[in-house]
Amino acid sequence: MTQSFAPGADPATPPPAATSSGMHGFLRGLSGKLVIIVPYLWLLVFFLVPFLIVAKISLSETATAMPPYQPTFDGLTGFLSKLSSFSFDNYLWLTEDALYFKAYVSSVVIAAISTVLTLLVGYPMAYGMARAPTTIRPTLVMLVILPFWTSFLIRVYAWIGILKPEGLLNQFLLWTGVIDTPLVILNTHTAIFIGIVYSYLPFMVLPLYAALEKMDHSLVEAAQDLGCTPTGAFWKVTFPLSRPGVIAGCMLVFIPAVGEFVIPDLLGGSQTLMIGRTLWNEFFSNRDWPVASAVAVILLLLLVIPIMIFQQAQAKTQEQGR
Amino acid sequence: MNGGGWSRFNIASVTAGFAFLYLPIVLLIIYSFNASRLVTVWAGFSTQWYVTLWHNQALLDAAWVTLRVGLVSATAATVLGTMAALALTRYTRFRGRLLFSGMVFAPLVMPEVITGLSLLLLFVALGVDRGMMTVTLAHITFSMCFVAVVVQSRLLTFDRSLEEAAMDLGATPVKTFFAITLPVIAPAIISGWMLAFTLSLDDLVIASFTSGPGATTLPMKIYSQVRLGVTPEINAICTILIAIVATGVLIASVVNKRREVQRRRDEQAAQRT
Amino acid sequence: MAVKSLNSIRRNFSPWTDPAAKPYIQFENVTKQFGDFTAVNNLSLTIYEREFYALLGASGCGKSTLLRMLAGFDEPTSGRILLDGQDLRGVPPHKRPVNMMFQSYALFPHMTVEKNIAFGLKQEGMASADIAKRVAEMLKLVKLEQFAKRKPHQLSGGQRQRVALARSVAKRPKVLLLDEPLGALDKKLREETQFELMDLQQDLGLTFVVVTHDQEEAMTMADRIAILDKGEVMQVATPQEIYEAPGSRFVANFVGSMNLFEGEVTRRDETSADIQIGPDLLIRTVNPGNSERKAGVNYAVRPEKIRVSSKKPEETGVNSAQGEIFDIAYLGDVTNYNVKLDDGRIVKATVINSNRLAEDPLTWGDRAWISFKPDAGIVLTR
Numbered sequence: 001m002t003q004s005f006a007p008g009a010d011p012a013t014p015p016p017a018a019t020s021s022g023m024h025g026f027l028r029g030l031s032g033k034l035v036i037i038v039p040y041l042w043l044l045v046f047f048l049v050p051f052l053i054v055a056k057i058s059l060s061e062t063a064t065a066m067p068p069y070q071p072t073f074d075g076l077t078g079f080l081s082k083l084s085s086f087s088f089d090n091y092l093w094l095t096e097d098a099l100y101f102k103a104y105v106s107s108v109v110i111a112a113i114s115t116v117l118t119l120l121v122g123y124p125m126a127y128g129m130a131r132a133p134t135t136i137r138p139t140l141v142m143l144v145i146l147p148f149w150t151s152f153l154i155r156v157y158a159w160i161g162i163l164k165p166e167g168l169l170n171q172f173l174l175w176t177g178v179i180d181t182p183l184v185i186l187n188t189h190t191a192i193f194i195g196i197v198y199s200y201l202p203f204m205v206l207p208l209y210a211a212l213e214k215m216d217h218s219l220v221e222a223a224q225d226l227g228c229t230p231t232g233a234f235w236k237v238t239f240p241l242s243r244p245g246v247i248a249g250c251m252l253v254f255i256p257a258v259g260e261f262v263i264p265d266l267l268g269g270s271q272t273l274m275i276g277r278t279l280w281n282e283f284f285s286n287r288d289w290p291v292a293s294a295v296a297v298i299l300l301l302l303l304v305i306p307i308m309i310f311q312q313a314q315a316k317t318q319e320q321g322r
Numbered sequence: 323m324n325g326g327g328w329s330r331f332n333i334a335s336v337t338a339g340f341a342f343l344y345l346p347i348v349l350l351i352i353y354s355f356n357a358s359r360l361v362t363v364w365a366g367f368s369t370q371w372y373v374t375l376w377h378n379q380a381l382l383d384a385a386w387v388t389l390r391v392g393l394v395s396a397t398a399a400t401v402l403g404t405m406a407a408l409a410l411t412r413y414t415r416f417r418g419r420l421l422f423s424g425m426v427f428a429p430l431v432m433p434e435v436i437t438g439l440s441l442l443l444l445f446v447a448l449g450v451d452r453g454m455m456t457v458t459l460a461h462i463t464f465s466m467c468f469v470a471v472v473v474q475s476r477l478l479t480f481d482r483s484l485e486e487a488a489m490d491l492g493a494t495p496v497k498t499f500f501a502i503t504l505p506v507i508a509p510a511i512i513s514g515w516m517l518a519f520t521l522s523l524d525d526l527v528i529a530s531f532t533s534g535p536g537a538t539t540l541p542m543k544i545y546s547q548v549r550l551g552v553t554p555e556i557n558a559i560c561t562i563l564i565a566i567v568a569t570g571v572l573i574a575s576v577v578n579k580r581r582e583v584q585r586r587r588d589e590q591a592a593q594r595t
Numbered sequence: 596m597a598v599k600s601l602n603s604i605r606r607n608f609s610p611w612t613d614p615a616a617k618p619y620i621q622f623e624n625v626t627k628q629f630g631d632f633t634a635v636n637n638l639s640l641t642i643y644e645r646e647f648y649a650l651l652g653a654s655g656c657g658k659s660t661l662l663r664m665l666a667g668f669d670e671p672t673s674g675r676i677l678l679d680g681q682d683l684r685g686v687p688p689h690k691r692p693v694n695m696m697f698q699s700y701a702l703f704p705h706m707t708v709e710k711n712i713a714f715g716l717k718q719e720g721m722a723s724a725d726i727a728k729r730v731a732e733m734l735k736l737v738k739l740e741q742f743a744k745r746k747p748h749q750l751s752g753g754q755r756q757r758v759a760l761a762r763s764v765a766k767r768p769k770v771l772l773l774d775e776p777l778g779a780l781d782k783k784l785r786e787e788t789q790f791e792l793m794d795l796q797q798d799l800g801l802t803f804v805v806v807t808h809d810q811e812e813a814m815t816m817a818d819r820i821a822i823l824d825k826g827e828v829m830q831v832a833t834p835q836e837i838y839e840a841p842g843s844r845f846v847a848n849f850v851g852s853m854n855l856f857e858g859e860v861t862r863r864d865e866t867s868a869d870i871q872i873g874p875d876l877l878i879r880t881v882n883p884g885n886s887e888r889k890a891g892v893n894y895a896v897r898p899e900k901i902r903v904s905s906k907k908p909e910e911t912g913v914n915s916a917q918g919e920i921f922d923i924a925y926l927g928d929v930t931n932y933n934v935k936l937d938d939g940r941i942v943k944a945t946v947i948n949s950n951r952l953a954e955d956p957l958t959w960g961d962r963a964w965i966s967f968k969p970d971a972g973i974v975l976t977r
Contacts, residue, residue: 039405129336
């Protein structure tokens with residue numbers, strides 16, 4: 001389910017009507033239209049409209065009443081009259097309070113570092129899998145996917161018991177004599193890095209594996225035959241050819257990691273600033289919905305570019321696949 | 323990287339990678355059988371925490387809610403996701419296709435906090451009481467996109483001449499869909515359903531936003547206990563969940579593998595006749 | 596003329612020479628565009644009932660598009676297609692009285708052989724007892740009785756091909772369309788199956804339209820062949836005509852191997868013509884063609900019509916020239932020579948090895964004569 005992602009940016013501009021001109025009879029007529037209309041409407045109502053609401057609420061005044069915002073949804077006239085009362089106060093609030101800015105920056109930084117670390121762990125692993133005997137490759141792929149099926153929460157929770165000062169890692173290190181006082185790992189950035197690398201590793205490995213597996217190994221042999229050193233052949237042939245996989249993998253890790261909530265909350269301790277957590281707190285603890293919405297809007301804007309890069313990389317690999 | 327074989331470096335990196343992936347889960351399972359209340363100090367084998375789980379009514383209630391939400395949302399998401407996949411692969415040009423494909427693929431990478439918050443605000447704006455229904459609607463929305471991706475990748479390799487052959491032999495388009503297309507892509511639809519079900523089972527963030535009183539899901543329950551600290555009970559419930567999912571996935575893959583082997587054997591036999 | 600006598604070599608079936616014969620399938624000025632690409636360009640064809648008609652061409656020539664338009668999977672951009680006088684425009688595939696055998700066979704993977712064959716009959720609403728009878732009949736026809744309960748993946752390639760065939764003829768369609776029917780079979784099986792297909796067509800009395808890129812296949816099976824290139828018909832004729840009297844340089848080069856000598860007609864009358872090819876070779880032919888064109892004509896002669904000998908032919912001056920053996924390819928049944936004439940021209944000649952040891956052994960660099968009879972080739976002006 002990694003290589004098959006988005007066809008992404010669709011080059012064909014939509015024609016004036018929903019005709020399937022090139023298409024012969026399949027699902028022609030009403031049943032064909034239903035196939036488009038039903039999921040389309042569903043996504044409009046439950047995906048697009050909610051975003052518009054978020055954008056709108058982020059522009060409304062904070063009120064103490066429950067729900068904690070002035071509803072601006074009383075018909076078109078009400079909507080128009082309220083239009084003037086739109087305020088950018090919530091956004092101004094975000095810029096005034098350094099907390100938010102720091103949270104955004106540290107989210108991006110933490111996500112970027114984690115992505116690089118995941119790539120460093122995932123690349124040799126995917127490469128080794130792609131070079132494994134063909135008979136055991138499907139088993140290896142299944143072993144990478146299997147953790148994905150087990151709960152995210154559980155996998156993050158498992159690390160608490162390992163990283164605690166009196167946890168299993170420290171017990172082990174003390175026992176071997178490498179250290180004589182327990183390391184403090186839990187509730188630090190290191191713990192977040194470990195958590196993200198661990199949780200998102202399958203997302204990195206699978207696209208990398210898909211790119212490396214279909215690569216013809218005789219290319220590397222040809223490069224070596226023509227005088228490249230093994231290292232040179234790797235950087236000049238293997239790595240460039242696996243680039244679509246690298247981009248897809250990195251985006252699949254980076255994008256959700258920026259907005260990650262569970263990992264910083266459970267492993268990062270109270271002083272960790274990440275925007276997903278800030279949003280959660282703003283929402284559940286401070287009950288300031290407009291500010292939470294403004295936080296979400298800016299987070300989304302931050303992620304638009306990586307999402308587009310991701311979709312383009314996917315479109316490219318799909319073209320090559322055919 | 324030396325030559326064509328599986329080098330020692332390759333084997334070492336794969337082994338290390340899998341150790342990293344599996345060791346924490348294995349440790350978690352082992353310590354669920356710890357007799358001591360202190361999770362990290364081994365004090366002998368015991369199954370007592372599993373017994374206490376059985377008497378934890380709140381936990382059982384949450385599990386029941388999760389199961390019902392999962393079954394309903396996975397089924398609905400499979401129907402909608404399959405339709406979306408058909409729309410994307412079979413209709414290359416219709417008004418607003420770009421927006422449609424964007425809406426199908428964006429939720430895959432969307433941070434959960436955003437999806438959760440936006441859906442909650444929708445429910446509030448519509449004046450819907452939050453509860454199991456809203457959680458289910460939210461889960462359908464994001465998991466249908468995963469189903470769409472799984473089914474779409476199957477449809478892309480689907481041999482269209484099968485459908486043409488059916489119509490050529492006199493089947494109407496609708497009949498063709500139900501007699502040919504659906505049975506052939508059924509394995510992808512089933513795995514789409516399984517994926518949707520596990521996604522629903524696992525989800526914490528979106529459920530936390532969209533759920534209301536009386537509709538606490540298992541991940542929410544686990545999360546609230548985890549925040550209070552690591553306990554063997556949580557290890558025990560995690561172990562049960564892992565066991566359920568692992569059994570399901572293993573059975574599915576064994577069945578698949580058997581079928582694959584049988585198929586290969588049949589094909590070889592066919593070549594001999 | 597020589598061309599006319601070629602028609603009767605095959606079975607006595609040639610409705611296209613009968614002006615009173617009623618056409619069965621007609622393509623009238625059909626054009627098909629996919630976006631900017633013109634797959635079929637203002638093409639007209641006539642196919643008669645019970646004919647075995649082959650569409651031959653390289654990939655991308657539009658032959659499959661023609662077939663798909665006949666089956667109803669694509670509609671022509673302009674022009675019309677008539678079947679037995681009825682315009683097919685707007686008739687969906689499932690309502691057309693034609694059936695198709697797909698290149699990939701398109702056997703339904705989840706159904707047994709029996710169910711596959713019965714599929715079309717069920718859509719017709721045939722009674723189940725009749726279906727069973729017809730399926731048994733079809734299985735017998737393709738000799739797959741003991742495989743009825745198998746699924747497609749449990750069959751070999753040849754068996755799958757026969758299931759596909761049985762399924763497409765089970766409904767007794769008026770016309771059977773075959774898209775590269777033998778393309779996926781190995782050479783030996785292909786040769787056997789060609790004759791089976793011809794027998795089947797004769798026995799059932801069906802009209803066959805077959806698409807192929809394999810000229811041998813088309814030559815063996817078809818009553819007539821349409822040669823297509825870039826969406827246009829280059830020539831429609833019987834296999835013998837196509838081979839011995841190609842209408843253009845394209846057809847001459849496309850089918851089999853051909854020597855083309857470009858030169859100038861120096862003399863022409865009703866029954867013969869002289870063509871001067873360079874300074875050394877004068878050709879005298881009894882097939883002068885009917886074009887008045889003189890300069891830049893081509894004389895086309897097949898390699899197997901050319902004799903190669905170290906001895907000087909009895910008659911020199913016409914239809915013979917001297918050169919040097921340039922290349923030899925010994926293929927067992929025949930030997931192919933490339934002879935480089937003294938003016939630098941390369942001539943291909945094929946000699947049948949009718950004796951185990953050649954009487955006239957020629958080797959690289961030997962001086963040799965090439966010669967041919969006055970009726971060996973034809974004049975091409977296109």
